[in-house]
Amino acid sequence: MRSRMNWKVLVVGFLMTLTLVDVRAASNSTLNKVREKKARIVEKLKRDFRKLKKQDGAVKLVGGGNGEHEGNVEILHDGKWGSVCDDEWDYLEANVVCRQLGFDGAIKPTSNGHFGQARRRYWMDNVYCDGSEDELSKCRFDGWGASDCGGGEAAGVICTRDQQDRENEDNKGMTERKPKTKSEKRRVKDIHQQGVAIRLVGGRVYSEGRVEVKLGNSDWGVVCGDGWSLFEAAVVCRQLGLGYASDAVQTNFFGGQRTPVAISGVQCHGDEDGLIDCLHDKLLDCPGSVENVASVVCLRDMPDLVFDHIELMRTAHLEDRQLYWLQCAMEENCVASQAYKVQKESDNWHLETRRLLRFTARILNAGTADFRPSVPKHLWEWHMCHMHYHSMEVFATFDVLDQNGTRLAEGHKASFCLEDNQCLPGVEPRYKCANYGDQGISVNCSDVYKHNIDCQWVDISELAPGEYIFKVAVNPEFKVGEMSFDNNAAICRLLYTESFAAVHSCVMGRP
Ligand SMILES: *[C@@H]1O[C@H](CO)[C@@H](O)[C@H](O)[C@H]1NC(C)=O
């Protein structure tokens, strides 16, 4: 036995020596060739793995200019690729997509058609992942094809690239001299110092149309629609003295498909006085279709929702509640995903308790026009449990974050029915949910969701005691235009002990 093993060791050692000699003898160039070939094979394997699954639920990224690691998300279902809507799209979902594609994770989620308009019908909307899923299709969403989204609401991701990819790309860049500044953004006025003129063209009335800009002495051109949102539109409307942005669209409805694109990647905070103070791509980059023209609709009268943070601080408290009493809430996704696991795994699940952070949400319309839901009435969803129609999928979000801004407790999918609950003296309430009534919030009226109604909470059962940030936001996805979004969120501190919770030190901010 022993002698046989020695013999084996000897053979292996001999072979290794041979290889070593072989390698030594090989010239540097063959060595490099072997190394390159190996790298190419590894790379191809990786790519194949990413494209591997052509079956239901496979995802791919489209429209990204800088490589395979970014783009709008498309998902395969029923043999057809479809887009994903950006409602409730954030890091958790982006991470699942990136990992499904074989990347380590996500750098960031993108919305508003960051990589161009949705090219296909939406397969998914209101996607909610808890982060443990290995595929996007395993996350919760509204059902295949159920979506209320427009073409400009495509969800996308930018994934972290692994070392190998980066090296390959860098090498390519060196040999092909590819510009690597594509995504670099600069202030418009720093690049175009000869001045920038701006106008609206092609609208039915003077206060709408496609946006055209004139850089110095060059001809008028359109603005690339990629990433065009209400914040950029707000700046255009303000600069032209036309009031506030009611709509920001990526469309050729107002023409412009034959006009050259002047600038792309425009990105404003929303409070700039003119487009020249916003950022844009240093190098023009508008890979999408010619229909993708940035357009706006401006209005003088607009709603302006203000979240009442005083009422929030006054009413926040804990409640422990058995799942038995939360079945309606479970149907509407108002509890953390752990609750669904408990329901599946335990026979006595209805006796398990959940810890809820309850509070009152009071939202005043301090603008000059009524706040109306973004979805037309015939598309409202009837919710059996709560016996009313939902007119807006995401009217508000409630989030518990750690000090770094990472979301800990699930901000549930708030279900809302907009109505006038309290009005200032002299104002008649007009909107009522009952009987398929018109939904909305009148000027100087408040929509109030009292702390004791169903779903008016955050499920913090899995949260450890500690100090956190509590953030409540209304109209968080900017689906409806407002005068300002800077008063739509209350960003507060949450002190949570084993038996007690207090929300304090709120500041107003943007969702
Ligand atoms: C490979 O090249 C390096 C420097 O380029 C040289 O020092 C080395 O001796 C070469 N090795 C062989 C096996 O040719």
Ligand SMILES: *[C@@H]1O[C@H](CO)[C@@H](O)[C@H](O)[C@H]1NC(C)=O
């Ligand atoms: C926040 O980020 C810092 C630095 O990245 C890290 O050291 C710290 O652990 C993070 N804190 C939490 C609560 O995640």
Ligand SMILES: *[C@@H]1O[C@H](CO)[C@@H](O)[C@H](O)[C@H]1NC(C)=O
């Ligand atoms: C709303 O209230 C403000 C301040 O109290 C007042 O100036 C404004 O005229 C009111 N608007 C309407 C439409 O009632």
